[in-house]
Amino acid sequence: MSMNEFYEMAERVRNWGRWGSDDEIGTLNYITPEIVRDSARLVTKGSVFQLGMDFSPTGPQGDLLFRRNPMHVMTIDGGDRGAVSETFPSWETNGLAQEYGAFMGSDLLRFTDDMIIMHTQSATQWDALAHAYYDDKLYNGFSADTVTSVGAYRCGIDKVGVRGITSRAVLLDIVALRGADTAVPHGDPITAEELERAANSQNVEVREGDIVLVHTGWVTKFTRSGDRSPSAGLDWRAAEWFHDRRVAAVAADNSGVEDVASGITGNMLPMHLLCLREMGLSFGEFWDLTALAADCAEDGRYEFQVVAPPLRISGGVGSPINPVALK
Ligand code: UVW
Numbered sequence: 001m002s003m004n005e006f007y008e009m010a011e012r013v014r015n016w017g018r019w020g021s022d023d024e025i026g027t028l029n030y031i032t033p034e035i036v037r038d039s040a041r042l043v044t045k046g047s048v049f050q051l052g053m054d055f056s057p058t059g060p061q062g063d064l065l066f067r068r069n070p071m072h073v074m075t076i077d078g079g080d081r082g083a084v085s086e087t088f089p090s091w092e093t094n095g096l097a098q099e100y101g102a103f104m105g106s107d108l109l110r111f112t113d114d115m116i117i118m119h120t121q122s123a124t125q126w127d128a129l130a131h132a133y134y135d136d137k138l139y140n141g142f143s144a145d146t147v148t149s150v151g152a153y154r155c156g157i158d159k160v161g162v163r164g165i166t167s168r169a170v171l172l173d174i175v176a177l178r179g180a181d182t183a184v185p186h187g188d189p190i191t192a193e194e195l196e197r198a199a200n201s202q203n204v205e206v207r208e209g210d211i212v213l214v215h216t217g218w219v220t221k222f223t224r225s226g227d228r229s230p231s232a233g234l235d236w237r238a239a240e241w242f243h244d245r246r247v248a249a250v251a252a253d254n255s256g257v258e259d260v261a262s263g264i265t266g267n268m269l270p271m272h273l274l275c276l277r278e279m280g281l282s283f284g285e286f287w288d289l290t291a292l293a294a295d296c297a298e299d300g301r302y303e304f305q306v307v308a309p310p311l312r313i314s315g316g317v318g319s320p321i322n323p324v325a326l327k
Contacts, residue, residue, distance in 0.1 A: 015280050031209045042305050051325055070119070124320065127282055127283040127317075158313060170302055171296050174190050174198060186232050186259075189263075195241055216233065233254050249281060250284070
């Protein structure tokens with residue numbers, strides 16, 4: 001597999017300038033008010049599917065040094081009353097825990113508070129367009145220097161926020177297509193031809209402005225057994241299939257949408273580069289599609305509305321989310 005094939009596709013799918021030289025949201029521009037309105041009309045049963053995983057210390061992250069599972073810390077809890085006033089009463093008066101003492105004194109109010117220390121991409125997430133780049137250029141030709149230690153000045157997740165994100169969505173069930181048990185085994189990347197076959201066999205059309213959800217079964221496997229080994233992801237060349245259909249965003253139930261083995265030496269995640277940098281198409285990762293896929297198989301309807309707003313993290317290059325699908 002040569003790098004030339006990658007560069008040739010990069011030329012074909014590049015959307016730079018398509019929505020103006022200042023554009024920072026890329027293919028989300030395909031989502032028009034009409035598409036949002038029509039997607040709401042797909043909600044007929046009143047069924048709601050939560051597509052977010054738990055944000056937990058036992059989440060999907062493995063050994064990566066730059067990305068860990070979240071740490072959850074209580075800053076005031078039910079035990080503090082006892083600790084401050086009974087176990088260590090001097091703290092209340094010597095100043096060490098005066099604030100806690102004031103809160104936990106004779107007032108009727110008791111309360112709890114907490115914080116999380118987490119990577120924005122530790123579990124269910126959106127990648128911002130500023131998340132992946134090469135040759136010092138982001139989507140739309142913005143300099144990679146615009147992403148600094150204080151955040152992404154260009155193409156950050158805060159820019160994505162203006163679109164909702166909500167649209168019509170379709171689920172392409174590769175687990176069902178391949179007849180896999182829980183997850184599609186690793187070693188055989190999911191091709192554009194299979195996406196097409198899944199859509200045809202499910203009798204659903206992928207349209208302009210869609211959010212495409214690809215069911216590989218990874219999250220189901222992980223949730224059931226704790227197994228973090230990869231399942232099959234998308235073949236990087238499927239980027240052009242999304243480009244040709246003018247898809248707004250792609251999300252999958254695995255760590256990176258595309259397969260962890262790209263087959264191109266020296267180009268680890270080519271689909272990230274083609275989609276985020278060339279097309280301006282965001283990836284959703286670690287979406288839990290278990291219950292939604294089961295429901296689609298049951299009622300035979302693979303189109304629905306998805307509502308998946310990112311947090312407004314100024315300059316963030318990703319955002320944790322808890323998307324919902326509505327049928
Ligand atoms: C990288 O790990 C670079 O990207 P992602 O988490 O989007 O797969």
